[in-house]
Amino acid sequence: MQTTREPYLQSLSHRGIIRGATIKDATTCAVLCHYFGGLRYALPPMSRWRRARPLPPDYLYGTAEQPGEHDSEQGAIRCANVTSKKGNEDCFQCNVWVPCAGKCPLEGWPVLFAIHGGFLQFGSPNDFSCARLLGEANFDCIIVTPAYRLGVLGFLASEELHQDAAAVGEESCGNFGFWDQRQALEWTRENIHLFNGNPLNITVSGYSAGAYSAFHQLAYDLRLPAEKSIIRQVIMWSNGPGVQPMSAINAQKQFNELLSVLDIPYTLSSQEKISHLRSCSPQELIDAGTKLKRHQFRPYTDSVFIPTHLFRRIDDGWFGHQLEARRVRLMIGECRNEHFVYGSWYPPENDSLSSLRRRLEADYSPEICDALVELYYPTGQLPENCDNWRDAFGHLYADIQVHMLQRGFIDALTRGVSAVSAAQLVHRYRIEYRVKCVDKMFPPAWGVTHATDLAMWFWGNGDILEDHEQGIVQNALIEPMKRFVQGGSLGADFQWNRNAVRVSQAWRLRSDGHVDVWEDSMWDKGLRVWKVLRNEATLKINANL
Numbered sequence: 385m386q387t388t389r390e391p392y393l394q395s396l397s398h399r400g401i402i403r404g405a406t407i408k409d410a411t412t413c414a415v416l417c418h419y420f421g422g423l424r425y426a427l428p429p430m431s432r433w434r435r436a437r438p439l440p441p442d443y444l445y446g447t448a449e450q451p452g453e454h455d456s457e458q459g460a461i462r463c464a465n466v467t468s469k470k471g472n473e474d475c476f477q478c479n480v481w482v483p484c485a486g487k488c489p490l491e492g493w494p495v496l497f498a499i500h501g502g503f504l505q506f507g508s509p510n511d512f513s514c515a516r517l518l519g520e521a522n523f524d525c526i527i528v529t530p531a532y533r534l535g536v537l538g539f540l541a542s543e544e545l546h547q548d549a550a551a552v553g554e555e556s557c558g559n560f561g562f563w564d565q566r567q568a569l570e571w572t573r574e575n576i577h578l579f580n581g582n583p584l585n586i587t588v589s590g591y592s593a594g595a596y597s598a599f600h601q602l603a604y605d606l607r608l609p610a611e612k613s614i615i616r617q618v619i620m621w622s623n624g625p626g627v628q629p630m631s632a633i634n635a636q637k638q639f640n641e642l643l644s645v646l647d648i649p650y651t652l653s654s655q656e657k658i659s660h661l662r663s664c665s666p667q668e669l670i671d672a673g674t675k676l677k678r679h680q681f682r683p684y685t686d687s688v689f690i691p692t693h694l695f696r697r698i699d700d701g702w703f704g705h706q707l708e709a710r711r712v713r714l715m716i717g718e719c720r721n722e723h724f725v726y727g728s729w730y731p732p733e734n735d736s737l738s739s740l741r742r743r744l745e746a747d748y749s750p751e752i753c754d755a756l757v758e759l760y761y762p763t764g765q766l767p768e769n770c771d772n773w774r775d776a777f778g779h780l781y782a783d784i785q786v787h788m789l790q791r792g793f794i795d796a797l798t799r800g801v802s803a804v805s806a807a808q809l810v811h812r813y814r815i816e817y818r819v820k821c822v823d824k825m826f827p828p829a830w831g832v833t834h835a836t837d838l839a840m841w842f843w844g845n846g847d848i849l850e851d852h853e854q855g856i857v858q859n860a861l862i863e864p865m866k867r868f869v870q871g872g873s874l875g876a877d878f879q880w881n882r883n884a885v886r887v888s889q890a891w892r893l894r895s896d897g898h899v900d901v902w903e904d905s906m907w908d909k910g911l912r913v914w915k916v917l918r919n920e921a922t923l924k925i926n927a928n929l
Contacts, residue, residue, distance in 0.1 A: 386410035387515060392418050393451060396578040400444040405455040407515040416519025418482040421459040425571035426476040432662050433545055435554055436476050436567050462508035463534045464666040473537060473666055478530040478568050481514040482579050486524045492582035494525045494870050497572055499565060501592030503729060504682055505535045513846030521843040521862045525869050526581040530568035532561045536673040537666060539681040542639035544654035556688035562600055573614050587869045589619035591838060596623045604689055606706040617868060620716040622834055624790035627752050627917055628695050629683040634749055638678045645672045680746045699918060701800030707809050708801050715868055717813030722786050725834035727778020735773045737764055743777060759916050791907055792914020798887050812890035814902055821847040856897040
């Protein structure tokens with residue numbers, strides 16, 4: 385379905401005047417929403433690999449004579465990354481989608497802050513298409529989608545970068561992509577009222593790496609004093625916390641390997657090394673990064689955004705009790721066939737266990753890889769349910785990114801709270817239903833694989849849901865999500881949690897479009913995997929932090 389755009393002026397009070405767009409259905413002329421693309425939420429840092437700077441109090445987006453132009457279909461600038469050369473390091477922008485239908489609550493529209501996925505290596509806030517979700521499915525919430533730094537630009541860390549940050553008064557380096565997300569989240573809290581949003585009701589959500597990001601934003605938020613916290617609800621689509629992010633030692637190894645690939649001598653001073661790296665173009669850095677053994681640039685334990693005791697606080701009950709005390713709720717779940725997409729992302733170079741192991745080390749520490757290989761392949765033989773070792777990698781990768789450690793996380797989160805509190809805090813789902821429009825991107829043989837459900841959560845996400853699919857998606861997904869984001873109960877008037885009284889049960893959208901409560905057949909395995917990684921690998925990792 386095609387849409388049309390008409391200019392729409394919005395006053396942002398002391399921030400000036402901007403021109404967005406009113407998006408309409410091209411056939412019916414029905415108004416879908418107001419849209420504002422590429423709104424700056426922070427100023428770029430003075431140098432690469434430093435924190436973005438908050439907007440100054442007198443920052444203006446535009447004036448009555450020259451409104452800020454935020455009506456382009458291009459949306460926010462994406463960060464340069466491994467899949468796109470069109471990005472930019474100055475990607476500190478977000479898109480804002482505002483409902484037109486319905487009556488705005490007195491306290492303002494609820495806010496959904498949606499973080500895009502892409503393994504933290506690629507992706508864009510423009511991957512979300514929200515107009516029809518707001519206009520046709522009546523999802524009465526403001527949606528904010530931020531860009532953030534990715535890959536080597538967003539997650540490189542080392543002692544040299546730490547010294548560079550300290551020289552300008554920054555307390556840590558690395559995790560710049562997470563700090564960018566935080567800047568965008570703080571911008572949302574401070575400015576969303578200018579779009580009639582409610583800054584006291586912000587749900588942080590994300591898909592895949594966006595869900596992983598949402599977890600770390602929540603973990604950071606829970607360590608703040610209650611009066612400074614931002615997050616009221618969290619939605620984690622198809623991902624979750626798995627293991628303690630890499631140590632400073634392993635981050636330094638990755639940094640040193642990058643120097644080697646770029647022919648930058650180790651013997652240079654810290655300042656000279658950083659200077660050489662800053663003289664490289666983004667594309668040079670990205671291309672060099674793909675040649676590393678550890679070619680995935682991911683978060684590290686910096687003791688500021690990510691504390692050394694993060695997973696200990698999950699296991700000892702602190703995390704769950706904080707959620708309970710602050711009444712922060714979590715929606716979390718999975719697709720049935722996650723492994724097909726996971727197995728396609730930088731698969732092992734050849735069909736062997738050793739090649740699978742080398743691929744794992746691009747994401748995880750050697751300690752974690754040791755524990756996983758021993759747990760999953762104790763005899764070194766290919767599992768019976770796998771055709772080859774690349775297939776085995778897809779299943780294992782999906783287990784650690786989603787299936788197994790998600791279950792261990794939920795168990796640890798709710799272990800110290802009452803059954804009633806657990807049912808109120810955590811809302812689990814499982815998707816086994818696939819809509820037709822995703823066939824354009826994902827082979828039908830892949831089933832309900834990773835990201836196929838985005839077309840449902842976002843009402844086609846720019847494509848078309850068939851008539852018979854719309855009723856299923858509206859009742860089974862959109863209405864419960866809408867109630868969740870609004871802060872309401874997912875009670876008996878919806879099918880969610882009608883009979884699910886244990887966290888080992890999940891609400892399930894079946895392949896036939898019906899909803900039931902699923903007794904999780906993978907629950908016990910998930911708890912075993914979580915326990916092995918906690919008891920064996922984490923102890924070794926903590927010794928190196």
